[in-house]
Amino acid sequence: MTAVHTSGLRAWGCIMVVASLAIAGECLIAAAMRGVGDLDDIRAESGLPGAIKAVLSSPLFLIGATCMALNFFAMLFTLSTVDLSLAAPASASLTYVGNAAAAKVFLHENVDRRRWLAVLCVCAGVYLISK
Amino acid sequence: MKHTLTPQRYLILLAVTLTAPLGDALLTRGMAQIGAVDLHHLGLLWHALFNPYVDLGIVLLIGFFASYMTALSWADLTFVMPSTAFGYVVVALLSRFCLHEHLSAYRWAGICLIVCAVGFVANGPSLTEHPELNRMDSGAAR
Numbered sequence: 001m002t003a004v005h006t007s008g009l010r011a012w013g014c015i016m017v018v019a020s021l022a023i024a025g026e027c028l029i030a031a032a033m034r035g036v037g038d039l040d041d042i043r044a045e046s047g048l049p050g051a052i053k054a055v056l057s058s059p060l061f062l063i064g065a066t067c068m069a070l071n072f073f074a075m076l077f078t079l080s081t082v083d084l085s086l087a088a089p090a091s092a093s094l095t096y097v098g099n100a101a102a103a104k105v106f107l108h109e110n111v112d113r114r115r116w117l118a119v120l121c122v123c124a125g126v127y128l129i130s131k
Numbered sequence: 132m133k134h135t136l137t138p139q140r141y142l143i144l145l146a147v148t149l150t151a152p153l154g155d156a157l158l159t160r161g162m163a164q165i166g167a168v169d170l171h172h173l174g175l176l177w178h179a180l181f182n183p184y185v186d187l188g189i190v191l192l193i194g195f196f197a198s199y200m201t202a203l204s205w206a207d208l209t210f211v212m213p214s215t216a217f218g219y220v221v222v223a224l225l226s227r228f229c230l231h232e233h234l235s236a237y238r239w240a241g242i243c244l245i246v247c248a249v250g251f252v253a254n255g256p257s258l259t260e261h262p263e264l265n266r267m268d269s270g271a272a273r
């Protein structure tokens with residue numbers, strides 16, 4: 001079924017909201033996991049329940065998971081008004097670029113030329129696969 | 132120090148890559164058997180929980196989330212991201228060789244670009260060094 005056609009500005013607004021929630025969610029979860037530490041070590045020491053407890057007791061993880069849940073519902077809403085062929089590749093590409101920028105700024109990751117090139121290749125690849 | 136991955140950690144990244152597209156494919160197949168769900172037929176969602184494809188899809192997506200979080204605990208977000216994108220390649224190859232669908236030249240080009248992206252990142256370090264944190268760690272150890 002084709003989605004109801006909506007104005008370009010509104011469509012891109014929906015896509016930006018979807019991508020922003022995904023970027024916030026993934027960065028918060030990545031920050032939470034860095035704070036928790038190596039899950040392999042925690043699982044070796046305290047078993048699977050200990051690892052699950054360590055993850056679930058992180059407030060950053062809970063906020064990040066909430067963002068990911070909101071991202072899911074925002075995507076459902078977007079798909080009801082914007083065509084899948086635009087919404088899926090556009091939101092995925094924006095998420096990859098946004099994640100790289102956010103990882104550099106907020107997580108202080110070393111996003112060197114190699115990683116930027118990889119992000120651009122992924123964006124172009126996602127666009128071509130969706131065609 | 133250059134952070135390289137053990138074979139076990141490459142297996143975790145492989146799980147990140149495979150579980151998401153396979154889980155999505157199983158959910159799609161299960162929901163196709165259940166039929167369209169709308170506001171007047173929300174009970175179908177409960178019915179969907181008893182579909183084996185949906186159940187297996189949910190298990191795989193839980194596996195994806197667990198392996199994704201495990202990977203993020205020892206690797207950078209920008210290192211793990213291309214692994215998730217590799218799922219697009221898995222779906223395209225599954226549709227070509229299992230469902231015998233036609234893949235256009237655009238899609239083959241897209242597959243090549245994502246494979247290149249994974250290659251670029253996999254050759255680099257998996258985790259960013261934070262010297263100030265390392266100094267704090269060694270100070271705490273003393």
